[in-house]
Amino acid sequence: MSIRHLLRHGVPLLAAALTLSACGGEGSGSTPSGSADSGGLSRISPDERKPLRLSGRTLEDTPLDTAAYRGEVVVVNIWASQCGPCRAEASGLTTVAEETRAKGVRFVGINTRDPSREAARAFEKKYDVPYPSLYDRMGKLVLAFPRGSVNPQAIPSTVFLDRKGRIAARALRPLSEADLRKVITPLAAEKRS
Known part of the structure; x- marks a missing residue:
């Protein structure tokens, strides 16, 4: 098979397969230490949590660094505009982000795989998203997560950081408001330090 044939036929097929497997599937991958709820949420005990710092440019092309949110609980949602479960x-x-802000909870999105910021901004406008999203067209931010914390092919995914900026929980599936509150409430109750 020639390189030309592979580039013409193989790359588009691989991209299509990744897109289909990426949206809504849990996929495989190592499970972080801690307890896994039957609903697909994994929690990590405080002594086994790994730090996560994300930085980049938002959909509005402004810099964002999660280190600025140290001392607050941070909910990081990985999404794409073409993803139905997203x-x-x-x-x-949106609802939970607005209701928990006064409790020291911040939400940050990571928009991945959208070829342009315009589609992602249209998604945020349609759903009235009140928090910033990092633009990660090539998935480099997602690949920088500690091994086993997310599956780069599974979107949506959500990672919860404790007040020290460490991964405290994750979900590799869409979350309801009840799911979000179930994880955020005990994290927000943890002592600030």
Whole structure:
């Protein structure tokens, strides 16, 4: 098979397969230490949590660094505008983000695989998303997560950081408002330090 044939036929097929497997599937991957709820949420005990710092440019092309949120709980949602399950969970994320802000909880999105910022901004406008999203067209931010914390092919995914900036929980599926509160409430109750 020639390189030309592979580039013409193989790359588009691989991209299509990744897109189909990426949206809504849990996929495989190592499970972080801690307890896994039957609903697909994994929690990590405080002594086994790994730090995560994300930085980049938002959909509005402004810099964002999660280190600025140290001392607060941070909910990081990985999404794409063409992902049906991402659209299904968007209003719940928006509602919980607004209601928990006064409790020291910040939400940050990571928009991945959208070829342009315009589609992602249209998604945020449609769902009235009140928090910033990092633009990660090539998935480099997602690949920088500690091994086993997310599956780069599974979107939506959500990672919860404790007040020290460490991964405290994760979900490799869409989340309801109840799911979000179930994880955020005990994290927000943890002592600030």
